[in-house]
Amino acid sequence: MRIAITSFLLCFLFACHSTPVLPKPKAQLNLHYPEAKYTAIENSCPYQFDINETATFGLLRNCESKIVYPSMQATIYLSYRPIENNLDSLLSDAYQMPSKHIIKASSIPEKVFINPENRAYGTLFRIEGEAASQAQFFLTDSLDHFLVGSLYFYARPNYDSILPAARYVEKDMVKLMESLRWKEVR
Numbered sequence: 001m002r003i004a005i006t007s008f009l010l011c012f013l014f015a016c017h018s019t020p021v022l023p024k025p026k027a028q029l030n031l032h033y034p035e036a037k038y039t040a041i042e043n044s045c046p047y048q049f050d051i052n053e054t055a056t057f058g059l060l061r062n063c064e065s066k067i068v069y070p071s072m073q074a075t076i077y078l079s080y081r082p083i084e085n086n087l088d089s090l091l092s093d094a095y096q097m098p099s100k101h102i103i104k105a106s107s108i109p110e111k112v113f114i115n116p117e118n119r120a121y122g123t124l125f126r127i128e129g130e131a132a133s134q135a136q137f138f139l140t141d142s143l144d145h146f147l148v149g150s151l152y153f154y155a156r157p158n159y160d161s162i163l164p165a166a167r168y169v170e171k172d173m174v175k176l177m178e179s180l181r182w183k184e185v186r
Contacts, residue, residue, distance in 0.1 A: 033168045038175055045080060046145055050179035052172045067172075072165045073154040076173065081146045090146045094138035097150065098125040105129040113139070113177050120180045124173065130159050134166035135173055145182050149173060 038050040045063035052069075059065045063080040081090055098108050106129035113122045122139035135151040151169055153162050 033164075036168075036172060036175070038179070040179075046082075046183040047080065047147055048181050048183065049176045051176065055172070067176075069165075069169060072169065074165060074169055075152055075154075076169065076176075077150050077152065079148045081148075083140070083142075083144055083146055087140070087142065087146070090140070091138075094123075094146075094148055097148070098127055098133075098136050104131040113137075115178065115180075118179075118181050120177065120182070122177065124170075124177065126170065128159070134162065135170045137173055137177060139177055139180055141182050147180070149176070 034054060037053045039053050040048060040050050041057045042048055043057075043059050043065070045059070045065070047063075051057055051067055054071065055067045055069050057065065057067055065078045065080075067076040067078070069075070083090065098105075105127050108128070109126050111124040111126070113120070113124060115121070119141040120139050121142060122137055124137040125135065127134055127136065133150050133152055136149065138146065138148045140146045151166065151173065153165070155162060
């Protein structure tokens with residue numbers, strides 16, 4: 001019994017620290033995204049643009065395509081439509097797409113895009129809040145081409161958690177819009 005008490009007292013004495021123990025700070029996400037490097041995407045569709053080298057481009061059918069970010073579990077879905085006396089309905093659909101998220105979104109600010117050099121005109125919609133899509137855009141030359149893009153994450157829409165990744169991919173969407181070049185209609 002004396003050995004047990006002596007051992008306990010020795011442990012107690014040697015376990016004391018001279019510096020007080022402070023509470024640990026709250027954890028912060030430590031997200032590091034690589035600096036974006038862009039490469040041109042060539043395909044058989046009537047458009048070409050630059051994408052982030054960390055993403056992969058996949059051509060689906062009828063010039064539908066997707067840009068996949070595997071490390072972020074995110075995809076930009078692209079839908080191409082030729083203009084055939086239907087510009088008004090294509091524009092109406094493009095403006096209605098973000099409004100479908102208005103129930104969950106806190107706001108949907110728009111950024112108008114004009115690039116006369118590449119004949120590309122459109123709008124980028126940032127969807128803020130717990131919506132399924134965090135950003136959408138459309139581009140057109142107003143004569144022949146119409147391209148729509150939507151960003152989706154393969155995760156439950158938790159705005160605070162996916163916000164850094166959404167802003168990173170949104171910059172890539174802006175680069176896509178800036179670098180878009182239409183191919184001539186044959």
